[in-house]
Structure formats: structure tokens, C-alpha cells
């Protein structure tokens with residue numbers, strides 16, 4: 001069954017979520033308080049509706065409770081974002097994801113029961129910083145405060161060695177969970193698999209251990 005989503009706030013972030021969900025075949029109701037935003041998404045979203053999400057009656061009249069997941073993508077107006085989240089909770093929405101503008105905003109959202117709080121600017125900043133510090137780090141995904149998954153381009157210190165020869169798990173406490181090789185992905189590579197030129201290693205582990213590995217092997 002198709003899942004049904006609501007996206008509130010059609011700025012760059014909310015807008016790109018709407019486009020991507022539609023691309024993935026989902027039903028999306030897109031809401032913004034400004035008419036020009038609603039017009040922009042009228043041909044893209046399943047429904048595009050003009051409403052102020054801080055107006056509880058308006059939210060209820062849209063039948064928002066029946067949707068699977070509501071994404072609050074209001075940026076600058078932190079008060080509106082908090083109030084909207086609070087009302088969505090009261091209405092009994094099953095799952096609420098909210099974009100936070102800063103750490104204080106994030107804390108409040110977690111306290112009032114947002115199921116997931118995202119921080120796209122901060123997260124993207126971290127990912128780009130890792131890539132700037134080490135050219136070989138292609139991507140970086142935070143799993144928790146202390147653990148991450150990192151995509152690392154194999155360099156001359158790694159190429160030609162088998163996984164067992166590199167002994168990364170014993171030396172650094174991190175695991176190679178997959179290798180991207182051209183269009184192929186080798187999931188759970190074996191001990192005797194040899195790293196080739198152009199390989200991209202997908203590594204999982206504690207941040208401290210990954211940093212140690214990056215410093216020793218990737219410079």
C-alpha cells in the first residue's frame with residue numbers, strides 16, 4: 001500500500017522532500033501558508049493546500065490524523081514549528097519528523113514528543129568537513145553520537161592488500177561492511193578479498209576508531 005505523507009513548509013528543504021517522496025511513488029499533501037508556494041507545488045504534490053499549520057482547526061479539517069507521517073519543514077519561525085508539532089501530537093498523528101534550526105529548538109522538539117528531529121544544515125556541515133579534512137572520505141553518516149558509517153576511497157596504502165592483511169578490525173576496531181567496485185557492491189567482503197584500485201570501502205565503527213584509521217591510513 002502507498003504510504004501517505006504530509007509536508008508542512010515548502011522551502012528548499014520541505015520542497016525537496018515533497019519532490020523525492022513523489023518520485024518514490026508516495027502520496028503527498030504539501031502545505032504552506034503562502035499561495036505562491038502552494039501554486040509551485042500544485043502540479044508536483046498529490047494535493048497542495050494553503051493553510052497556516054499553527055491553526056489547529058485548519059489542521060484538523062485537513063484530516064491530518066489519517067496520514068502515516070507528517071514532516072514539519074518550517075525553517076525560521078521556530079515558534080510556529082514548535083506550536084505545529086505540539087498540535088500534531090495532540091491530534092494524534094502517528095509519526096512526526098521535524099526540522100530543527102538549532103540545538104535549543106531540537107531539545108524542545110524532542111521534549112514535546114517529535115518522533116524524529118533532523119538538522120540538515122548541521123549534518124551536511126559535518127559530512128562536508130570530513131570530506132575536506134580527508135579527500136578520501138567521500139561520505140559520512142552519523143549513526144549515533146559516537147558511531148558512524150564512512151565511505152572511503154581506497155588509496156595506495158590499501159590497494160593490493162586483502163582484508164585479512166589489512167587487519168582493520170583488530171588494529172582499529174572498525175569493520176568494512178561493503179566495497180563499492182564500479183557498479184557492483186560487495187556486501188560483507190570476505191577475509192581474502194583484495195582491495196582494488198577505484199574501490200570505495202564502506203566502513204562502520206566508533207568515531208574515535210574511524211578517526212584513528214583516517215589519520216593513519218588516509219593522509
Ligand code: ATP
Pocket residue numbers: 008009010011012013014031032033034037051052053054073074075076077080
Ligand atoms: P529552507 O532552508 O528549507 O528553504 P527556510 O529557512 O527558507 O527553509 P522558511 O522560509 O522559514 O524556511 O520556512 C519554510 C516554509 O514554511 C516557507 O515556505 C513558509 O511559508 C512555510 N511556513 C512557515 N510558517 C508556516 C506555517 N505556520 N504554516 C504553514 N507554512 C509555514
